[in-house]
Amino acid sequence: MLTSPQKTHGGRVVAFVLLIVPLALYILVYLIPLGSIVSLSVDNRGLSDRFPALRAEFALGADGTVDGRAAALLQDLAALDTKAKGETARMLNQEISGFRSLLPETGRKAETLALPLMALVWQAPTAGQWLTALTLSLVGLAGQYMIIRAYDHCEASLLAPLPYTEIVTSTLVSWWFLREVPDA
Numbered sequence: 001m002l003t004s005p006q007k008t009h010g011g012r013v014v015a016f017v018l019l020i021v022p023l024a025l026y027i028l029v030y031l032i033p034l035g036s037i038v039s040l041s042v043d044n045r046g047l048s049d050r051f052p053a054l055r056a057e058f059a060l061g062a063d064g065t066v067d068g069r070a071a072a073l074l075q076d077l078a079a080l081d082t083k084a085k086g087e088t089a090r091m092l093n094q095e096i097s098g099f100r101s102l103l104p105e106t107g108r109k110a111e112t113l114a115l116p117l118m119a120l121v122w123q124a125p126t127a128g129q130w131l132t133a134l135t136l137s138l139v140g141l142a143g144q145y146m147i148i149r150a151y152d153h154c155e156a157s158l159l160a161p162l163p164y165t166e167i168v169t170s171t172l173v174s175w176w177f178l179r180e181v182p183d184a
Contacts, residue, residue: 015154019162022143029139031173047091050084051076 048055053072060068080088125133151159174180 011153015150018146018150022146025139025143050088
């Protein structure tokens with residue numbers, strides 16, 4: 001009967017290091033940026049300051065009308081420049097549950113109308129955007145390679161529980177940063 005060779009203590013250390021490096025990259029590339037988003041979503045004064053007319057309309061309480069609030073919103077949106085509108089959409093994406101899915105759904109429906117127009121205003125990605133995409137691709141590739149190498153240096157039974165930690169960490173990250181409560 002064939003037996004598998006015993007892994008040395010050094011092999012286990014290498015496997016441990018190969019598993020820690022992707023975790024560190026994950027924290028640096030994913031969790032730290034999410035932390036900055038969370039810090040922005042805790043204080044919404046920046047968002048309410050963008051809508052002074054709407055804030056004044058809501059200050060009227062029951063005396064304000066739906067039409068008056070809609071007109072105030074349109075007035076505030078018209079006063080924002082393109083950059084401020086984009087920043088406001090980003091802020092709303094963090095503040096309102098479901099707003100994140102509203103934009104893609106609206107985009108899919110409007111896609112048939114907007115596709116010919118997008119060719120007129122499309123801009124090539126900047127060097128920074130290409131660098132970000134390349135960096136994220138390389139980090140993902142390196143992480144996958146290190147996980148494969150960890151399986152070479154250690155028994156699979158030792159590493160088998162680790163993918164299940166992804167479920168727990170993904171749930172915690174979505175709950176903590178995105179305020180999404182698991183429903184199943």
